[in-house]
Amino acid sequence: MKIFMRTGLFTVLALVLLAGFGCGKNPVDTQTPENPYGDEQFTAEERQAAMQITNGTIFFAFDSFDLRPDSKDTLSRKAAVMKQFPQLRVVIEGHTDERGTEEYNLALGERRARAAFEFLVNLGVPASQMEMVSFGKLHPAVHGSSEAVWAQNRRDEFKVTKTTY
Numbered sequence: 001m002k003i004f005m006r007t008g009l010f011t012v013l014a015l016v017l018l019a020g021f022g023c024g025k026n027p028v029d030t031q032t033p034e035n036p037y038g039d040e041q042f043t044a045e046e047r048q049a050a051m052q053i054t055n056g057t058i059f060f061a062f063d064s065f066d067l068r069p070d071s072k073d074t075l076s077r078k079a080a081v082m083k084q085f086p087q088l089r090v091v092i093e094g095h096t097d098e099r100g101t102e103e104y105n106l107a108l109g110e111r112r113a114r115a116a117f118e119f120l121v122n123l124g125v126p127a128s129q130m131e132m133v134s135f136g137k138l139h140p141a142v143h144g145s146s147e148a149v150w151a152q153n154r155r156d157e158f159k160v161t162k163t164t165y
Contacts (some may be wrong), residue, residue: 095154099137
């Protein structure tokens with residue numbers, strides 16, 4: 001009988017500890033299609049700035065990571081906003097079309113993200129405000145196999161989070 005009481009007491013104690021430590025506060029997801037940045041995380045001004053940064057995908061020629069003139073204009077506008085809002089952290093995502101091996105496309109996506117990153121740094125955006133990631137051909141914007149589709153998938157996209165200190 002004592003063994004069963006100890007086992008029961010141990011089980012109850014373990015459950016209490018798990019409930020107390022294992023259920024930390026999860027962030028509330030307040031994102032909606034109209035407000036993709038969430039009310040809790042961003043002020044109205046920061047949301048507007050984040051939208052200016054995320055809008056404006058830049059595109060690349062086949063098998064290239066050279067920035068086109070229109071891409072440089074887009075990046076210049078993003079840089080002005082990023083310098084005004086240093087608390088906004090930007091992730092530059094490099095993407096490719098479906099042609100080529102996975103390894104090749106991951107490397108090309110990284111070079112595309114780096115091209116935008118370095119251009120922004122040259123415009124005065126702190127490197128610490130940005131990070132890069134390559135998805136290669138893993139996340140196409142458009143599905144299909146034609147030049148028009150591939151052209152839309154050779155891109156850099158920009159995601160924004162808020163730095164909290």
